[in-house]
Amino acid sequence: MNQPIPTPAPHSGGLATSPGAPADAAGTSAAGTVDRTAVRERAEAVLRELAGPSARLRDDQWLAIEALVVDRRRALVVQRTGWGKSAVYFISTALLRARGSGPTVIVSPLLALMRNQVESAARAGIHARTINSANPEEWETIQAEVSAGTVDILLVSPERLNNPDFRDHVLPKLAASTGLLVVDEAHCISDWGHDFRPDYRRLRTMLAELSPGVPVLATTATANARVTDDVAEQLGTAGADGRALVLRGPLDRESLTLAVLPLPDPAHRLAWLADHLDELPGSGIIYTLTVAAAEEVSEFLQSRGYSVASYSGRTEDAERRTAEADLLANRVKALVATSALGMGFDKPDLGFVVHLGSPGSPIAYYQQVGRAGRGVDRAEVLLLPGREDEAIWRYFASLGFPPEEQVRRTLEALTQADRPLSTAALETHVDIRRARLETMLKVLDVDGAVRRVRGGWLATGEPWVYDGPRYAKVARARADEQQAMREYATGQLCRMEFLRRQLDDDLAAPCGRCDVCSGARHSAVVSTEALEAARAALGRPGVSFEPRRLWPTGMDTLGVALKGKIPADEQAQTGRALGRLSDIGWGGRLRTILAENAPDAPVPTDVLDALVTVLADWARGPGGWASGEPDTARPVGVVAMASAARPQLVASLAGRIAEIGRLPMLGRVEYRHGERPTGARSNSAQRLKSLSGALVVPTGLAAALTELQGPVLLVDDLVDSGWTVTVAARLLRQAGAQVVLPLALAVQA
Template structure:
């Protein structure tokens, strides 16, 4: 191997930096050249913790080119998001680095990429952490990549740590991969969001017994001007956006806590003439890419987004970030606002916290670790015969997403393994690490408390964020609203307030009917499969609003709060329900009302059914009764509370024969003509109203129209 003096390396690296940036006067930031030397000359393992925009990608692109010139193989870059991969491939091309990606979106290109690698035409191969456990990639392609690898790069390395704000179990496999690498292969991990606890965790996994060079700089973002504007209601917050969005610099991102808030806010702003679009985890991947490009070219004033738009989105001149509701931790907040001002002198960052934020944090609080009971249930079903995830879902009481997460955790822990055809048990003993999981849960609560302190603190905003990341250089920024006074207007124009009020006052969310019985129902003793017969199916229904909505959601969350009394429906909520019925475009108007047998709010449901009957002049039929107590009934617990059942098969099993059409109701249905309005307090899985509607249809109801106060999720 050819060696060079540090001076030769420095000059060579500087030339590559200037080619990368297109500037003849470009120089390295503090720490960049140190990292490059460590990787290329010393073949070390290094962790770089630097602010967004510092130039972490320049380090690994330049190090790659230098290593390739010295005869090394391609760099394997583990990258967490498709958006990040797209930006990194584009950035690599600008730097003269030949990059290719293997991910779920380009499976049709894998064979071509493999050929390019074998011909030596790829300098950097980007893969997702999930790809590392794809059986074909892991068994057939990864060994050859490791054999020829010149360097391993782990981007967004805080995802390795279960202490981090964005823990991903698949990242934990990297520690196993690193342990298999020869010590002369350099390894680089990079992140902008890691406190001391996360740094120590990443160092331990990165080092695998070797010393790690950690290069940590100040996380202060001098271009960002931070502020917090507390307004009393969602109406005022939306009104502020309507009043002042056009005045914010350039184009930017408006973050919301929920998908429904993103959709509703984007619709309101569009109707007011603003070029915006909604972006969330429900957005089609191709549409996501198109929207990202529109924002990058300033064709949009803003994307109204959930946290789905986060790591990896790179628009250096992004002018502002506004949060409509606060994330649940300062570290997550720092990561999201890091999208702004990466290549500009100034960018505005404003938080508009809501009173409902803490409730929404609690509602969405789902453990990223397996519960002992459910982990044991999964392990009990697995043996040496592969089970696909859908097949396993039919055997255990978990929805698809948490089941996949649990399998990944168990896989990393060595208890299960993913093979061609599904998952198998390794036969290794697995012990539930209760103490560890409880520590992590306590850390999440502490993060929420810290976010509330950020909102109300008299300490410099940037200094507080730096302190949460254990940045020793934390100091007053001199720019935020604490240091320099409010830089943002606080007034809300009357016209904007009126538009916001009208938007928040909108009612009605469709309840799509279930059309298919879940696969695997026969495994829990149900002879139900295939399509639900048309003469046993409910029609499209309606709910007053989603529980997470900015408008009606506030009142609904009070109704369904833990410990809230079961009382008759308030006039305000009843008026909203009546409006939903008036605006419902049903094919045929209902002629009667039937109440669901609610286990937790019988007075509320009975009062709603009676009131709708009176106002709509509909016949009030005897209520359905409970044939048995179904532990998984939608009504059995409050929305967001822990359930004893989770996935569709088990939810259906709990309610399939749980409802009884008694003699009085059966006699009334025999005389009844026209659709029946089936009234419930809230709908979650939709299996309760599906089962109840089936019972009513089999008893003679012409049609069943489900109606609920709230839609969960």
């Protein structure tokens, strides 16, 4: 994608025009004046091709189209889901292309949304193409089509805007030839929005490089007054009055019936779904807060005979396409999804949305429930909140913008480097986890302090100010949103009115439909059979986790002589744990035991019994020492990990495993000279640095390993980054252990 895109040829395909009219298909007369009535008539004709012969433009739809096509203004449209925002830019595209304008460029955040847009455009004879991470093999072909003028709409993901090749070679030419720029889900531009994405801020560059008079449309269904003002300001000035046009409508959705159903625990929530999912109208979406929960719930419902599929950021693109198609065609009762299936997914007859856990923002919640009831008279929306929701909110809150000292250290490292530094290389300079570091770099890029290039990142040398007060206000805004979700779940105000007030809808009023207005709609009763099945499913212990196979890059700069692939004879085997902290089954129990403020105590009996079951399943499974397969051997002993935070817990866990398994307790991997590694939540490079040289295999343990010559169980409480297990396994292998089998209570992911 590094060839320039010339100005495309005038549009020659797509929608038919009306021969013999006094003005052309776009409403321009021979004298060059614009007949607004003719433009509206043509807009209405395009709408009928999109939505059917009875479709008529809403007043605000026409105002937006008029502003874009006739007045060439910049406009922000804030309207509820299903109002018809996409019709505005499809119709505007058709009219502008009829005048010979270049293609419409739509910046769109999600693959599901892009696919919907391409299909919708085709129904009106509009040729749309998309450039995103899932179709790199098509980029050159699409670029050629744009150059030839045969593409009416080009959809790009916001991440493309900061890809070095795209940004430097494609974006400038695209900006010069664009006939209309559309920013879909525009709340992502604002760091006050519930789904702020730094890549969206790159639009500032494209806005500045647009040719004079190119109209811009920003759309969203989820923007309160603060976000609306922020986005409108970022759109810049346009039009005779020097301001962007803002069209904001009421956000009520008369088809939605909202309800909250508190249930005692995850097992009751799963049992409720098993008993009542068929009672919900049509097909729909069950949202979960984590990937692990989506997979757990999907597996359970499938075991109960439901046709459902999981959908998350971990789902392969081909599987996503299949799942989307199955939901659209009503071949599944539901997709069990994370927010990866969110903005813009268009299924007009979606009959229900159930949330298994509360999102951290009422605005995000409104957006997700807005997927339902767009083309039906009634859709059910149900929230099943859980006690574990708060822990998940805290985790996402921890990913906020780092403290100034860490940011300054990053800028200093980039300034002093004689070449671009990759994210992995930067981890050797700053103690910030990968996901948080990448987000921080994107913000700095937008602010002009750094620049992404081939090979990594460079400091620009431009002055930069750490806006601490603003970051603190954003953090407080997030906390306020979480409090609002608590109030939504427990309050007595009309559910729809509450959500509309959160979005600063001045016309918010009681809806008369929700469970607050008209009484409870759903029974909390679950059958004994479903509850027992749910408890069995959630109580089924055991997850596997892979050890590290590669050392982090650049460790030599930290004085650690480790690089490349970890030798096979120094690696641990695939390990086992009772569960993930993010699980809705054992996760809740494990979060309680392993919380930072939890007292250190011997392992609880129920947890020990479950881990023994994990160990037994491991032994009997493929490659297990009780499987009878060649080259497998029974462990010869148990080794404990040293623990600074929970020494009683780990010692009792290892001791009881040894006792129950009738294995010798061989000893413990110790801290050298009382050292304690730091940075349990650091990035890989910093965590490995803190561990390197801090752990040691005592002489007695080394002697036992040499004498017994066999696999050993390495027992720990929590596997977070995975580096503690990796370093300890390397030391044990070097001391004589033939195989190291990691066993833990929990894994973080």
